[in-house]
Amino acid sequence: MTTTVQTGPEELLAYDREHLWHPYTSMTAPTPVRLVDDARGAQLRVDGAWVVDGMSSWWAAIHGYRHPVLDQAVTDQAGRFSHVMFGGLTHEPAIELGRRLVDITPDGLERVFLADSGSVSVEVAMKMVLQYQRGTGHPDRIRMLTVRGGYHGDTFDCMSVTDPVGGMHAMWAGLLPQQVFAPQPPAAGADAATVAAWATTLRHIADQHHHELAGIIVEPLLQGAGGMHPYPPECLAVLREIADEHGLLLVFDEIATGFGRTGHLFVSEIVTPDILCLGKALTGGYVSLAAVVTTDAVARGISGSDSGVVMHGPTFMGNPLACAIASASIDLLLGTDWKARVSHIGDRLATGLAPLREVPGVADSRTIGAVGVVQLDHPVDVVAATDAAVAAGVWLRPFRDLIYTMPPFVISDDELDRLIVGITEAVKAG
Ligand SMILES: *Cc1c(COP(=O)(O)O)cnc(C)c1O
Numbered sequence: 345m346t347t348t349v350q351t352g353p354e355e356l357l358a359y360d361r362e363h364l365w366h367p368y369t370s371m372t373a374p375t376p377v378r379l380v381d382d383a384r385g386a387q388l389r390v391d392g393a394w395v396v397d398g399m400s401s402w403w404a405a406i407h408g409y410r411h412p413v414l415d416q417a418v419t420d421q422a423g424r425f426s427h428v429m430f431g432g433l434t435h436e437p438a439i440e441l442g443r444r445l446v447d448i449t450p451d452g453l454e455r456v457f458l459a460d461s462g463s464v465s466v467e468v469a470m471k472m473v474l475q476y477q478r479g480t481g482h483p484d485r486i487r488m489l490t491v492r493g494g495y496h497g498d499t500f501d502c503m504s505v506t507d508p509v510g511g512m513h514a515m516w517a518g519l520l521p522q523q524v525f526a527p528q529p530p531a532a533g534a535d536a537a538t539v540a541a542w543a544t545t546l547r548h549i550a551d552q553h554h555h556e557l558a559g560i561i562v563e564p565l566l567q568g569a570g571g572m573h574p575y576p577p578e579c580l581a582v583l584r585e586i587a588d589e590h591g592l593l594l595v596f597d598e599i600a601t602g603f604g605r606t607g608h609l610f611v612s613e614i615v616t617p618d619i620l621c622l623g624k625a626l627t628g629g630y631v632s633l634a635a636v637v638t639t640d641a642v643a644r645g646i647s648g649s650d651s652g653v654v655m656h657g658p659t660f661m662g663n664p665l666a667c668a669i670a671s672a673s674i675d676l677l678l679g680t681d682w683k684a685r686v687s688h689i690g691d692r693l694a695t696g697l698a699p700l701r702e703v704p705g706v707a708d709s710r711t712i713g714a715v716g717v718v719q720l721d722h723p724v725d726v727v728a729a730t731d732a733a734v735a736a737g738v739w740l741r742p743f744r745d746l747i748y749t750m751p752p753f754v755i756s757d758d759e760l761d762r763l764i765v766g767i768t769e770a771v772k773a774g
Pocket residue numbers: 461462463464466495496497498563568569597598599600623624
């Protein structure tokens with residue numbers, strides 16, 4: 345039975361604790377969650393106090409919260425229709441988003457599949473790779489080559505290409521597709537000899553497995569949830585060469601890196617993949633939407649497979665509301681000097697976080713684009729670090745040994761300074 349009663353924060357939190365699962369959180373012995381009841385610009389109201397959002401709601405809210413342009417896009421499209429099926433029907437919001445994605449992604453990427461979340465887009469991309477190989481006469485090519493330290497989502501195929509330790513493959517032994525793992529690329533700034541040694545190992549692994557390999561999948565330039573690990577752009581050219589040499593499709597998972605976060609609109613501008621996955625910031629963090637953008641050759645290869653079609657079609661494929669918001673978000677981004685914003689945020693984070701290297705317990709600090717990372721030499725005490733950050737007026741969500749931030753691009757200098765103080769307090773407490 346449902347009742348509508350005026351519920352206060354304590355009651356809401358109590359109900360949440362009893363009934364709602366949170367990401368990677370125990371249902372029966374949950375770590376605390378905090379109640380958000382408002383969000384504006386780069387700030388969230390958490391347990392009644394405004395805090396600077398250091399996470400952009402997991403890379404997504406690049407324009408901050410309640411942006412008038414995005415709010416208007418919601419209202420306009422909801423006033424027409426929020427959803428219609430995409431099987432046998434189409435609509436302007438999907439077409440306009442498709443047009444934008446084709447225009448702003450590198451030349452050659454021109455066929456668009458709209459999926460409903462990042463993980464689903466990775467599933468679709470991997471299915472496309474297998475169907476392409478079948479359609480071009482290579483049914484035995486069934487494995488993906490990837491690197492250690494990656495993260496590609498939480499569904500089973502996505503877990504299979506996520507780092508075996510971070511993705512807890514041992515727990516799923518016998519259930520995950522078996523993929524081929526190469527060493528993690530060296531850290532950004534590595535010398536040429538180190539990059540060359542990594543490339544040699546990778547080539548060797550590709551040679552050994554070439555008969556069974558179908559494609560390569562990586563997060564280009566920056567591994568995110570697997571460890572916040574930026575790596576040299578030279579590694580991308582190596583991946584492209586190996587893919588071409590062995591007839592593999594190269595998949596770039598830019599779900600986290602897309603839309604300017606690293607200082608490139610897309611990392612794919614450095615090296616063009618055959619298949620590009622986008623998500624997270626695609627709708628400016630308003631609703632879930634992802635896209636898979638491929639070359640014409642991929643589409644043609646798939647058409648040669650038995651079914652001739654991509655065997656995937658989610659209920660909410662091409663959701664008009666999500667597409668309308670995504671187009672508005674892209675226009676908003678391209679209408680600003682986002683590159684200058686990202687490099688300004690990055691510079692300020694680099695300056696602010698560098699002194700933390702001297703703090704006991706800190707192993708490293710690094711920045712790339714509008715991302716700042718502090719790595720501890722021990723697992724973070726997440727509850728203590730989060731409490732310290734919130735007390736300093738900042739929202740952070742550390743994991744493993746990492747306290748990190750990728751703030752909304754609209755963050756002000758004052759908010760950035762507060763963010764740096766919050767990270768510092770979290771580091772000392774964590
Ligand atoms: C977040 C993420 C995913 C998964 O996206 P969801 O929308 O959470 O399913 C996949 N790959 C990368 C690189 C991500 O950062």
